[in-house]
Amino acid sequence: MRVLTVNPGSSSLKVSLLDADDTVLARDSGPSRETGPMAAGMPHPDAIGVRFVHGGTDFTTPVRIDAKVAERLHELADLAPLHQPASLRALQEVTSALPDVPVVACFDTAFHATLPPAAATYALPAGWRERYGLRRYGFHGLSFSYATRRAGEMLGAAPSRMVICHLGAGASLCAVADGRSIDTTMGFTPLEGLVMASRAGSIDPGIPLWLIRHGVPPDEVNRALERESGLRGLAGTGDMRRIRELAEERDVTALAALDVYHHRLRACAAAMTASLGGLDTLVFTGGIGEHDPSVRMRLAEDLAYLGVSIDPGRNTSVDGDGDLTSGGAPVRTLVITAREDLEIAAGVRRALNSG
Structure with missing residues (x-):
């Protein structure tokens, strides 16, 4: 499965096309506000993975994007104003350019779904925590997940x-x-x-x-x-x-x-x-x-x-x-070199193969 990974950060946009064995076939990067290059000149992918910083409590694994998922991703935008809107813009562009290609959202918050309650809980009124989902989510999870795996490889x-x-x-x-x-x-x-x-x-x-x-x-x-x-x-x-x-x-x-x-x-x-x-x-x-x-x-x-x-x-x-x-x-x-693209591609394959 050839996967196009789209990684909008707070200061940059990184795009990679990975073959089934994770060989990089094409790569592009630029300022986060520039989303135009993401599909230009690249071979046609079989699937697309877009990094989303915030998945809330709704998304703790990669998920194929449909209308309902997209609506919820928009609702989460105000929790990550430097990142989520950029990811939503990237999503809109790739779906317009490649409407027949499945798109999977991969979440930075997902790696931290294992946080124990003591680490995830704010000392706030219970009503607030329950009504508004106030808790510690954590971010950079795609980077942490890859670094964890790579450290194990390096150390044996x-x-x-x-x-x-x-x-x-x-x-x-x-x-x-x-x-x-x-x-x-x-x-x-x-x-x-x-x-x-x-x-x-x-x-x-x-x-x-x-x-x-x-x-x-x-x-x-x-x-x-x-x-x-x-x-x-x-x-x-x-x-x-x-x-x-x-x-x-x-x-x-x-x-x-x-x-x-x-x-x-x-x-x-x-x-x-x-x-x-x-x-x-x-x-x-x-x-x-x-x-x-x-x-x-x-x-x-x-x-x-x-x-x-x-x-x-x-x-x-x-x-x-x-x-x-x-x-x-x-x-x-x-x-360890950050390779969020590898983590996104792996998440895309899991989501689509399990579906």
Whole structure:
């Protein structure tokens, strides 16, 4: 089965056409607002898989899209305003261009369906939780699922206690115990957790309430938290490469932004290890996780007390998947290239073959 995978992210759109053996036949990428290239010049697929960030409690496995499913996906859009609308636009385009090809939705929230109640439950009134579905869903599940499988291949067996760091424009961590998600840093929406490119991450919930009571319109508060906060709010840019350049020039604002970024990253990573009861393997993936050796080294140094130690030479020279572990370190540290396209294609085949 030849599968076209469509992966709209918060800052990019990635499209791949995979053969039955997962060979990449064609690939394209560009800014998230540009959906035009997705079918141009590519061979005709047998099926299409579209990444959707939020599946709510409705969708915990890949599902073939029909009118009823599409309607529910639209209803979930306000829970992931940077992502879900882009996925819906991509869905509209591929169904218009390829109306006879089955389309399957694959969900980032699905990997976290195994979260235990203690990790998934907010301490909110029961009526709210039941009426509005207020709970922690978690995101980046397609990336975490692939990284979990790939780590097992690289190490010869699935690690018992693994923290995966998906670090990019959007960023989150996942505690994986024996292949299952048991804790993660994102929650009801992709706003919670780490400092990201333009998203604030976790803040005192009293802050937006205070701003609204003092006259800031709710839509403006939402837009600021989603698009004008995070590294952009701290340093004027959400581009980690540019912040790194400014920091090397001893720019005070950039240095302070990195301190805030790493303070949250260190604290959240330690929290994930607490949920696991220890740490066997640390994994970096995503644009920053794969390509920024300084971020990897700083977190490794911050977690040295847990047994994390990486080889400086391996850290700076790694290209693609690699093992960065220093000799004798009890915790293995890996870099794994994000391959959400493989996870989407696998989900498409499961959904259509089971139907």
